[in-house]
Amino acid sequence: MAFSLFGKRTPDPEPEIPAAAEPAAEPKRGFFDRMKQAVTRTRDTFTESISSVIALTREIDFASLDKLEAVLLAADIGSATTLLVIENLKQRALRQGIEGGAELRRLLKIELKAVLDGVAVPVKHPQMPPEVIMMVGVNGTGKTTTSGKLAALFSAQGNSVLLCAADTFRAAAIEQLEVWASRSNVPLIKTKQGGDPSAALYDACAAAKSRGTQVLIVDTAGRLHTKTDLMKELDKMRRTAEKLVPGAPHQTLLVMDATTGQNGLQQARLFTEAARVTGIVLTKLDGTAKGGIVLAIATELRLPVVYAGIGEKMEDILPFDSDSFIDSLLE
Numbered sequence: 001m002a003f004s005l006f007g008k009r010t011p012d013p014e015p016e017i018p019a020a021a022e023p024a025a026e027p028k029r030g031f032f033d034r035m036k037q038a039v040t041r042t043r044d045t046f047t048e049s050i051s052s053v054i055a056l057t058r059e060i061d062f063a064s065l066d067k068l069e070a071v072l073l074a075a076d077i078g079s080a081t082t083l084l085v086i087e088n089l090k091q092r093a094l095r096q097g098i099e100g101g102a103e104l105r106r107l108l109k110i111e112l113k114a115v116l117d118g119v120a121v122p123v124k125h126p127q128m129p130p131e132v133i134m135m136v137g138v139n140g141t142g143k144t145t146t147s148g149k150l151a152a153l154f155s156a157q158g159n160s161v162l163l164c165a166a167d168t169f170r171a172a173a174i175e176q177l178e179v180w181a182s183r184s185n186v187p188l189i190k191t192k193q194g195g196d197p198s199a200a201l202y203d204a205c206a207a208a209k210s211r212g213t214q215v216l217i218v219d220t221a222g223r224l225h226t227k228t229d230l231m232k233e234l235d236k237m238r239r240t241a242e243k244l245v246p247g248a249p250h251q252t253l254l255v256m257d258a259t260t261g262q263n264g265l266q267q268a269r270l271f272t273e274a275a276r277v278t279g280i281v282l283t284k285l286d287g288t289a290k291g292g293i294v295l296a297i298a299t300e301l302r303l304p305v306v307y308a309g310i311g312e313k314m315e316d317i318l319p320f321d322s323d324s325f326i327d328s329l330l331e
């Protein structure tokens, strides 16, 4: 993956936004290593709780699977996922037996991957640029940061990118996005605080079309108001975008904070009902033991996690991949 985007470094006008790493400061780690590092705390908790079952050398019986069920229920993977996985393992045990802990671990990995792969949806990229990506979600989940990181990532992959600051509710969000834009050398369209987000989006769509820009990333406001208001605002934005760009927004990414665990799911539901969400960006996967929420998202929201935020720096974003995630969780 091309993460070689840190040659240029602009001075930091806003100290609260962590600076991108210097090329020499971070050794180039592979994708898997970065995912593994990010889920360290989740893995530690998970491994510790299931170790007594996984360590068994005798054939796995229903009592062991009930024990596994109890520890999975206590983890953040959610009850629906747990019940599904345990039921499948019990069927398997009945049919052909499960030799011991090592075999159980292998089967558990297969089951958990199947949960994630069951909701993977291919993105419908537009035939003509721009591809419009709208970022939605509750305050503080990391929408602005993620918009900046994605702009840098897509641009490093050779795409022309435009950022749109449609979070006109919080003045600092516009300034924050400006910093990210200048860091990644990506142009930005904004309006003043309190302005109409749809007006900013209209200008951005028009600019992206006339400039032949490939990707337009739209940072929206994250305030949690009533579902009706939220729907109205997001609907208006969608209609505005579609007027100028057929099929826009092509992706609506809901940004969720992994540290909020199961609580975040409830708020996420509001957005999935109000905006036609196509995928999840799960931020702050680093430093939380609640990474198992990825599985609850799949079972309960029926949406794929498409990117994972693994830190505060510009390069701290990974395209999500179920194999790397589950292999990192259950080495």
Ligand SMILES: Nc1nc2c(ncn2[C@@H]2O[C@H](COP(=O)(O)OP(=O)(O)OP(=O)(O)O)[C@@H](O)[C@H]2O)c(=O)[nH]1
Residues within 6 Å of the ligand: 018, 137, 138, 139, 140, 141, 142, 143, 144, 145, 146, 167, 170, 173, 221, 222, 223, 282, 283, 284, 285, 286, 287, 308, 309, 310, 311, 312, 316
């Ligand atoms: N550790 C870590 N911190 C993150 C990550 N993503 C975002 N953050 C931090 O989370 C905080 C909130 O991020 P913002 O991007 O301002 O959140 P927002 O959703 O745009 O907030 P509003 O504009 O109020 O809606 C910032 O301090 C970010 O640096 C991540 O993947 N890991």
